Amino acid sequence: MISIVGSVDGKPAQGSRRNGSPGAGNDPAGPEWNGWRGERGVKLYEKLAADIEALVLQGVLLPGERIPSVRQASQHHRMSITTVIRAYVTLESRGIIESRPQSGYFVRARPGEPAIELRPSRPSAKPSAVDVSALVLSTLRSIRSDKAVPLGSPYPDAALFPWQRISQYANNIARRYAKWTMLDDLPPGSSELIRQISRRYLENGYAIDPNEVIVTIGATEAINLCLQAVAKPGDTIAVESPTFYAMLHAIERLGMRAIEVATDPVEGIDIGALERLIDEKGVAACMVMPNFQNPLGFQMPDEKKRNLVAMLTAKDIPVIENDVYGELYYGKSHPSSLKAYDTAGIVLHCASFSKTLTNAFRIGWALPGRYRDVVERLKFLNTLTTPAIPQLAIAEFLKNDGYDSHLRRVRKAYAQQASIMAAAVRRFFPEGTTTSRPAGGYVLWVQLPEGIDAMEMYHAALERRITVAPGHMFAPGATYRNCIRLNYSAEWSPGIESAVQTLGKIAQHLLARNRQSGEDNHDHARR
């Protein structure tokens, strides 16, 4: 318990604890991890703190503005005075608000701003073979380890999936399933699911042709089939730098080469740089993730999406669009996709339900534009069919169960957790650390000061039962050796906060050690 006697007039209590963030344990290894949900203890104050932090980061509460008094907040939210004080102290320790004696609590100047911005990437413009799958597989295996805090996971926290409803549908369908023949499942996939997918696009403001949809085993299969449809072994494929490793895996599997394209952490791929590479290096296709890119989290502006499609159409270069996070936006409306600007059929759009409903069923799809028939045939050759029961169970959920209200809950949770995670990194990590500012999705990209090696950090964290995704997984070369990706899809808890604090300590330690050995080498050279 925090022992504060709160003033009830909006003014901070005498002797309020400025640095006592509840739950930030002092044990560097943190409390024992109890699964994604961690030990909750008190929930209400965390929730209030997260709501206020989100309002500050969204610019609703401005720097310097006074926030409601403890008494007002207590009445308004029907929470006890103690809970509100606890939330305010948490926000204070996170640097979001400050107390001014005899005046109350105020939003701190520019609380959400990292000291330095992430810069656009500047990768080497050389095509290279890709060989990241062994590293990615071993990292993903470590994430499976039971008691590790899975900050390195690519998957969302399953606690937010409507698993019970979906599995009920699956059970009911399984009981009736014997009546059907396998032929109903042949590509392009279940007609009922395709109908629901098409309806969903329409609800999001974009009418697709249902005949274009091919159901796949996750977006992973969609990406692989689409790449295979547009390029051949030995071809060069342009990717964002950094990029999600599923894109690199497809290139690796098909014996192609990747060329990294400079990418802005807020606006996405550099169209001019991509155009030059196409002209100079003979790129066969490109792969991008314009909405909430993994790992950078940006949302490419509409105008830029339009320009990218126009440039690629003029050069007749196909583009594979990974849109698995499209529904996980933090803004007011669903983002557009490259597909919406495509008039020539060059966009092969890939998506899935793995990030919104469940990754256990592995249901994805492709809208492959003018490559539709090739992709359908490759789907048949690759896996024959996509399992029918998961397709039908998801179709039933989409038809009956309020996908929209489910998504609203998930988006709100991720938006809050994004700001809490970024604030925790700013608080615990060494000076010079910068982070992305995700506009959707559930991952944060963290650039550590030069000299910290992400693989070293990964191993040190694993010893303390925390996983991170090292930057090495997100480019064909070692371009991002001082970066890590953190997953914030789980509800914030003292266990997670403590894990982030531990990561910060590891980073501080590696930095100090490297600086010391740099100084020793320097002294040695002078002698």
Ligand SMILES: Cc1ncc(COP(=O)(O)O)c(C=O)c1O
């Ligand atoms: C950015 C991104 N693309 C693609 C995938 C693969 O999606 P699926 O599980 O539907 O194959 C993932 C899964 O982690 C992802 O995070």
